[in-house]
Amino acid sequence: MFNKIFIEKDIIENQFAKRITDSFKKSTIIEIDNYYDFFGKVKKPYLQKRDNLNLFIANKKGALLKEAPDAYGLSGEPHFYYVHAYNCIYECSYCYLQGYFNSPDLVLFVNHEEILKAIEEEIVKHTKSSDKGIWFHAGEFSDSLALSHITGELPLYFDLFKKHLNAYLELRTKSANIKEIEKIAPSPNIVTSFSLSPDERIKAHDYKTPGLRARLKAIEKLHNLGHPIGIHLDPIIYTTDLEDSYIQLLDQLNEIIPLKDIEYISVGVVRFTKDVYNQVKMNYPESEYFYSELIKGHDGKIKYPRPMRHWILNKVRHLCIERGANADSVYLCMED
Amino acid sequence: MKLLVFAHRGEAQTFLKYLDVKSVKDMNDLYIGDEVSVLLCGEGILQASCKLSFALGKLANRPEVINMGICGALDQDVALNSIHHIRTIYAEDEFKSFSSEQHTKIDLITAKKRALNLDDSKKLSIISQLVDREAWGLAHTCKELGASFKAIKLVSDHITDAEVCKMIKDQSEVFSDMLFEHYQELVTKSEEGEGAEDIEYMEIFSNKDFYLTVSQKRQYKNLIKAIITKEGITEKQIELSEFTSLDKTPKERTKLLLSSLNRRLFPFKTKIQDRLESLTNEMKFNGADFKFDKNFEKVSFNFSAHIDSEKAKDHMSELLKKFSWSDFEKVMKGELDV
Numbered sequence: 116m117f118n119k120i121f122i123e124k125d126i127i128e129n130q131f132a133k134r135i136t137d138s139f140k141k142s143t144i145i146e147i148d149n150y151y152d153f154f155g156k157v158k159k160p161y162l163q164k165r166d167n168l169n170l171f172i173a174n175k176k177g178a179l180l181k182e183a184p185d186a187y188g189l190s191g192e193p194h195f196y197y198v199h200a201y202n203c204i205y206e207c208s209y210c211y212l213q214g215y216f217n218s219p220d221l222v223l224f225v226n227h228e229e230i231l232k233a234i235e236e237e238i239v240k241h242t243k244s245s246d247k248g249i250w251f252h253a254g255e256f257s258d259s260l261a262l263s264h265i266t267g268e269l270p271l272y273f274d275l276f277k278k279h280l281n282a283y284l285e286l287r288t289k290s291a292n293i294k295e296i297e298k299i300a301p302s303p304n305i306v307t308s309f310s311l312s313p314d315e316r317i318k319a320h321d322y323k324t325p326g327l328r329a330r331l332k333a334i335e336k337l338h339n340l341g342h343p344i345g346i347h348l349d350p351i352i353y354t355t356d357l358e359d360s361y362i363q364l365l366d367q368l369n370e371i372i373p374l375k376d377i378e379y380i381s382v383g384v385v386r387f388t389k390d391v392y393n394q395v396k397m398n399y400p401e402s403e404y405f406y407s408e409l410i411k412g413h414d415g416k417i418k419y420p421r422p423m424r425h426w427i428l429n430k431v432r433h434l435c436i437e438r439g440a441n442a443d444s445v446y447l448c449m450e451d
Numbered sequence: 452m453k454l455l456v457f458a459h460r461g462e463a464q465t466f467l468k469y470l471d472v473k474s475v476k477d478m479n480d481l482y483i484g485d486e487v488s489v490l491l492c493g494e495g496i497l498q499a500s501c502k503l504s505f506a507l508g509k510l511a512n513r514p515e516v517i518n519m520g521i522c523g524a525l526d527q528d529v530a531l532n533s534i535h536h537i538r539t540i541y542a543e544d545e546f547k548s549f550s551s552e553q554h555t556k557i558d559l560i561t562a563k564k565r566a567l568n569l570d571d572s573k574k575l576s577i578i579s580q581l582v583d584r585e586a587w588g589l590a591h592t593c594k595e596l597g598a599s600f601k602a603i604k605l606v607s608d609h610i611t612d613a614e615v616c617k618m619i620k621d622q623s624e625v626f627s628d629m630l631f632e633h634y635q636e637l638v639t640k641s642e643e644g645e646g647a648e649d650i651e652y653m654e655i656f657s658n659k660d661f662y663l664t665v666s667q668k669r670q671y672k673n674l675i676k677a678i679i680t681k682e683g684i685t686e687k688q689i690e691l692s693e694f695t696s697l698d699k700t701p702k703e704r705t706k707l708l709l710s711s712l713n714r715r716l717f718p719f720k721t722k723i724q725d726r727l728e729s730l731t732n733e734m735k736f737n738g739a740d741f742k743f744d745k746n747f748e749k750v751s752f753n754f755s756a757h758i759d760s761e762k763a764k765d766h767m768s769e770l771l772k773k774f775s776w777s778d779f780e781k782v783m784k785g786e787l788d789v
Contacts, residue, residue: 119577121577145573145577153577156546157541157542157545157546157547157548157578158546158547158548159539159548159578160538160539160548160550162553163538163539163558166556167556167558169577217546353719355718401680403680403681405677405680406676406677406678406680406681406716408717408719408720410746410747410748411746412746412748413748413749419719420719420720420723420746420747420748421747421748421750421783421785422723422747422782422783422784422785422787423719423720423723423747423785424785425783425784425785425786426719426785426786426787426789427785428785429784429785
């Protein structure tokens with residue numbers, strides 16, 4: 116999977132680092148002082164991840180927690196994300212990571228104790244001043260579960276959040292890799308959220324990810340084990356059969372988990388910053404985005420025209436509610 | 452027109468022998484021919500970049516620049532004497548990289564110094580499999596000047612602590628022969644491919660039933676290209692007969708055709724447009740003009756009307772009163788029958 120593995124000298128004995136290197140015994144391992152001396156120092160084209168992907172195992176330096184942007188999760192409660200990794204093994208054509216780092220190489224951070232300490236401090240601080248919940252999200256810069264059987268940190272996170280039931284953890288994924296979570300007892304405040312699209316859309320845009328059936332099966336298993344489930348219908352890419360394809364998707368989902376039992380369903384349409392759009396153009400010049408109805412908005416973002424965005428969001432929201440989802444649990448990811 | 456760029460005369464010797472090129476009076480190391488020219492750019496990023504800039508200034512037409520030459524291998528698995536089309540070119544301590552070939556898996560880094568030892572090699576091998584002394588400077592210059600660029604490299608040695616420069620110099624004729632042979636193969640392949648020239652869009656441009664201005668031609672090409680990609684069809688499958696049979700002038704037919712293609716490509720936007728038209732039809736019929744945001748982003752519009760009498764003013768005023776702002780807002784909020 117990885118061309119080369121680079122590991123910071125200081126963490127060679129770290130239990131999580133060892134676990135990772137043990138999983139890739141065939142890869143060349145190179146010791147380095149600091150991943151930052153190499154990662155992103157030269158502009159490595161994104162698509163080289165297909166055949167020239169390196170892995171860095173490192174300690175996360177600097178801020179371990181960041182406030183999440185607006186429209187992140189249900190409103191009214193503070194949201195933070197923690198960074199456990201940079202980049203992703205998957206290759207989604209719309210992914211903003213294409214324009215984010217200067218390299219597609221994967222960085223896995225292994226100083227989980229420090230990340231957990233930062234999370235706990237934030238929970239304690241929040242609890243003193245508010246009786247509302249507080250949210251923490253994994254997967255802002257990487258998939259939360261795709262490599263979780265190799266990275267092995269999930270039990271620690273579950274232990275912490277089980278101590279603080281007013282704090283919520285969201286593990287966001289496109290994978291069907293639930294091997295690790297299956298082993299852990301569920302907690303009402305730890306939500307595993309799956310990004311879903313109609314199967315044809317997954318095949319057309321979510322390269323190297325598990326198909327819809329595998330993701331649904333994973334959802335079913337976790338739901339039956341009592342794990343809270345979240346769903347992200349984001350990004351929606353318009354097709355003339357959009358309504359039918361989402362009816363089919365939601366009906367399939369409803370069969371394995373009643374929509375009313377889903378903690379939240381987010382709905383969002385595909386959108387790009389100018390930089391990411393240019394990267395997509397370079398990486399996927401034949402993509403349907405370039406003959407679609409996307410426009411450049413006044414804010415410089417590439418998106419569907421306002422009436423179209425609203426139509427798509429409201430239509431899909433309505434389909435969810437029509438099939439039993441609680442109106443309060445369906446939220447729209449929109450900037451206007 | 453191609454400009455073949457080599458670092459040293461040794462690498463270029465076979466090319467200079469067999470290609471019909473002549474030296475230039477006021478620039479050493481540039482040899483110009485009708486189809487192909489040759490430049491000896493020297494070693495190092497700065498030297499290579501300066502020489503290429505000057506050479507491009509001397510050539511009348513912007514050529515396709517091809518850097519050919521030998522390089523070292525940082526990866527022991529890359530075979531000696533193998534020839535590679537480079538995918539991405541990096542430089543030591545430089546952030547920028549330049550990609551040209553997407554179908555190969557070999558990258559190259561341009562090093563700052565000539566003699567590399569194993570430690571240098573280890574550091575550079577993190578980035579690429581091959582190393583040279585000039586490609587990045589050439590690629591950078593081409594990028595700045597808008598010339599197309601590619602690099603084709605022959606692996607002369609694996610980087611070790613051993614002194615190999617002399618040995619490489621002794622073999623330069625052999626290396627040059629191999630590069631020349633590879634170049635000839637490329638030229639043959641490219642000549643074979645030239646017969647299949649793109650004849651798309653030609654049919655309508657010579658069709659007397661239509662008249663397209665320069666900008667309409669561009670618009671037509673873009674629309675057709677998008678529809679062909681979207682629907683997986685050929686241009687021939689786009690039916691023109693419904694337009695040719697119309698009792699209209701060629702200019703009018705062209706306008707209708709372009710409008711129809713637009714509607715076909717952007718069905719949702721068409722629905723929005725149609726709905727807005729239906730809200731404003733009556734006023735437009737009476738001489739008013741509505742301008743909506745072309746991307747339908749702004750919830751506002753411009754309205755203008757030509758008023759030439761009290762009666763006309765009252766009439767337009769009555770019509771404007773009938774215009775439903777809430778219906779307009781509904782459209783902008785996506786309340787459409789799609």
